[in-house]
Amino acid sequence: RSSSRMAVGGRMPVAALRTTDVKRVLSSLQRRAACRREAMEGCVRVQPLLEPAAHRLDAMYERFVMGSSVDAAAASLQELEKETHAVAETLRSLAEYERRADGAQRVMRDANSLLIGARVLVARAEELSAGQAASFVDEGESVPLSELVQGTVDDARAFCREKFGDAPEIEVQADEADVPASAAAHVPLAHYARFALFEILKNAMGAHVHALGADRLDERAPIRLRHRTSASGWAHVGVYDHGGGWKHAAAAQQAALFLSSTRSSREPNYTYSRDFGEPFESMGMGLPLAALHARYLGGGIHLCGREDVGVDAILNLDVSGGRSDPEDFVAAHTHSLLAARVPISFGQRR
Structure with a gap:
């Protein structure tokens, strides 16, 4: 037989x-x-x-x-x-x-x-x-990069604690800038930059929580955040997590709308009240919308996933104000919603 x-x-x-x-x-x-x-x-x-x-x-x-x-x-x-x-x-x-x-x-x-x-x-x-605006970007909308970063980190950690009961540590480091101290970068339309950075931090912290659990976050190195400005008028913010990354073949999917790694609904409990949510939460729209906001400021988001290690996310912003005019940006889309493409590029760690 x-x-x-x-x-x-x-x-x-x-x-x-x-x-x-x-x-x-x-x-x-x-x-x-x-x-x-x-x-x-x-x-x-x-x-x-x-x-x-x-x-x-x-x-x-x-x-x-x-x-x-x-x-x-x-x-x-x-x-x-x-x-x-x-x-x-x-x-x-x-x-x-x-x-x-x-x-x-x-x-x-x-x-x-x-x-x-x-x-x-x-x-x-x-x-x-109302006679309040002296220029397109009002002083009230422009904040120093370091202030924007620290405020967003605090908000993101509070968000994570509200959702999961705890949040991973985030080490913030300001690199030496290529510009004089007197010309410290102020980020225009800061609430748009804050939204983009908030989504990146949310993903990084969520990766740590899902990989370890909220009660074991101290078993892995903290998330690192580095920021700097350059003489060419750019601000760079790098977020480096240790949440496991993704396989190389799946990298292109990270830019896809509606691709969500979270459950579409969660039952309220003593740490999760649903009161601290986002309109498009669990719909896979966080990173794509963050990239749109960064592009609106003349910048972009670059992601590099390291399998079984983590993800490096770089947010680049034009702080010179000379590369993008919001009025022109909108006018280019007046006649059709189907013309513009907004890619998220995937680059090497900077």
């Missing part, structure tokens, strides 16, 4: 296959075929939703641009905010099907690009109407 089962040319003779083996293989093939049919039917079912979602957002943005007064523009902005959030759930269902993922992600990237610009323009218009 053993000789009759011997492999020929590395393959098992057909006669050696038992009836149960054949049934198991056929059953597996049938399940795969059923899954494939379901996926194809899903693509057909959700395909008609994509273009209408884009056009709805496009029409609302046109209404915002054509606003006849500051109040009208502000009201249109509120409608645009609500519509973007409502459409996000529809687009997330599209992204579950590989053939439609790129289109769904593109619509959300473009919609949120427009939202960022719309918020700035409305704030600017309100300041001008």
Whole structure:
């Protein structure tokens, strides 16, 4: 019997296959075929939703641009905010099907690009109407890089404690700058830079918590944060965690909208109240939206994952104010939500 089962040319003779083996293989093939049919039917079912979602957002943005007064523009902005959030759930269902993922992600990237610009323009218009703004970037919106970093670290650790009961330590180090002390960098539109850094820190701390548990965070080295400014008008913030990283093959997915590593819902408990959440939490939109905000400031985010070690995340910001004009940025998107692409690049550790 053993000789009759011997492999020929590395393959098992057909006669050696038992009836149960054949049934198991056929059953597996049938399940795969059923899954494939379901996926194809899903693509057909959700395909008609994509273009209408884009056009709805496009029409609302046109209404915002054509606003006849500051109040009208502000009201249109509120409608645009609500519509973007409502459409996000529809687009997330599209992204579950590989053939439609790129289109769904593109619509959300473009919609949120427009939202960022719309918020700035409305704030600017309100300041001008009140006679408060002397320049596009008001002094109240510009803060020193070191102050922005420390404030964001404190907020992010408080967020992590509220969610998980504890937070990993973050060591902050300011590198020697290439610019004189008298010209210390002030980050314009600081709340946008703060949002981008907050999302990076949230991911880093979440990786530590998920890898170790909130009660064992001291078993791994702290998260390191380094920041510096350069004479060329750039601010650089590096966040280096030890949360395990990701496989090289999965690196490109980290830029994908709707890719979430967290559960879509959690039950409230004594550490988690749901009161300290974000509008798009658990929807896989943190890093992509952070990259949009960084790009709006003329910068970007670079990620480098080291498998079984951690992730290096570099946030680069233009603090000179000469590389990006928010008004021009928004005007370039006035006529279509489907034109802009906002990539997240993956570079080497800096």
